[in-house]
Amino acid sequence: MKLTFWGTRGSIPAPGPHTYRVGGNTTCVEIETGTDDRIIIDAGTGMRQLGLKIAQEQVKPVLHLLLTHSHWDHLAGFSFFTPAFMAHIQLKVYGNLMAQDVIRRDIYERRDNRYYPVNMDVLRADCTFNNILPDPLVIAGVKISTLPLNHPGSGYAYRLEQAGKSVTFITDNEIGAGYNGGGHSPEQLVEFCRGTDVLIHDGQYLPEEIPSHKGWGHSSYDTVLDLAHSAGLKTVYLTHHDPERSDDQCDELLKSARAYIAEHKYKIDCYLAIEGDSITV
Numbered sequence: 001m002k003l004t005f006w007g008t009r010g011s012i013p014a015p016g017p018h019t020y021r022v023g024g025n026t027t028c029v030e031i032e033t034g035t036d037d038r039i040i041i042d043a044g045t046g047m048r049q050l051g052l053k054i055a056q057e058q059v060k061p062v063l064h065l066l067l068t069h070s071h072w073d074h075l076a077g078f079s080f081f082t083p084a085f086m087a088h089i090q091l092k093v094y095g096n097l098m099a100q101d102v103i104r105r106d107i108y109e110r111r112d113n114r115y116y117p118v119n120m121d122v123l124r125a126d127c128t129f130n131n132i133l134p135d136p137l138v139i140a141g142v143k144i145s146t147l148p149l150n151h152p153g154s155g156y157a158y159r160l161e162q163a164g165k166s167v168t169f170i171t172d173n174e175i176g177a178g179y180n181g182g183g184h185s186p187e188q189l190v191e192f193c194r195g196t197d198v199l200i201h202d203g204q205y206l207p208e209e210i211p212s213h214k215g216w217g218h219s220s221y222d223t224v225l226d227l228a229h230s231a232g233l234k235t236v237y238l239t240h241h242d243p244e245r246s247d248d249q250c251d252e253l254l255k256s257a258r259a260y261i262a263e264h265k266y267k268i269d270c271y272l273a274i275e276g277d278s279i280t281v
């Protein structure tokens with residue numbers, strides 16, 4: 001699988017001279033499966049650029065959009081996703097039902113101009129919404145399993161496995177927190193991640209920022225690294241970067257994370273998820 005980050009910023013887009021290296025677009029990840037089926041996780045503003053790329057491809061892939069949850073930073077790119085306006089494109093939407101509902105009701109089926117100058121009846125792709133999410137869901141030989149997030153409003157973490165390789169994507173998750181009616185225990189989280197080749201996890205905060213952001217549904221790098229160590233993982237990417245954090249401050253966060261690894265004698269390689277970067281597993 002080849003995974004490309006099209007957006008790694010959290011909460012709201014943060015373009016500008018201080019964020020251009022890490023990137024200002026919100027969450028969107030593309031997973032190329034080696035077949036005509038393409039998996040996309042989340043429809044944040046990074047989805048616009050991904051759409052432009054797909055529109056130029058000779059053979060149009062079947063698109064499978066997995067939604068983590070309904071917060072706007074994970075959906076705002078859909079209305080500017082060029083393949084959604086193209087006939088003959090197959091777009092299959094899965095995942096969090098509230099997120100699917102927002103896309104269907106407020107974007108796909110909206111026939112007035114309250115949000116956009118263009119009526120959404122020009123969305124011509126063959127779009128299907130899937131209320132039932134099999135566990136596992138299998139797409140093009142990729143086995144996809146889920147875990148409920150510890151995040152206000154709930155949502156899904158996704159683990160993708162193909163040919164003995166795996167990548168686990170967990171954004172908008174507050175490690176150690178629980179929410180009424182959803183979420184997971186610390187043990188369930190460790191088991192969900194165990195043995196994965198690459199863990200991509202929300203690392204929005206510094207440890208010292210957590211007390212003033214408790215209950216906001218995000219994690220600090222130290223808890224992500226403790227999780228990775230408990231699950232025996234070797235490679236971690238931190239994502240959902242705080243919109244207030246400049247490129248230099250993101251570098252500082254990564255430096256602190258690597259110092260934490262050294263201090264605890266963990267055997268983990270830690271990186272920032274950077275817009276435009278790809279990982280092959």
Ligand SMILES: [Zn+2]
Nearest residue numbers: 010011073172
């Ligand atoms: Zn978010």
Ligand SMILES: [Zn+2]
Nearest residue numbers: 069071151172
């Ligand atoms: Zn969220």
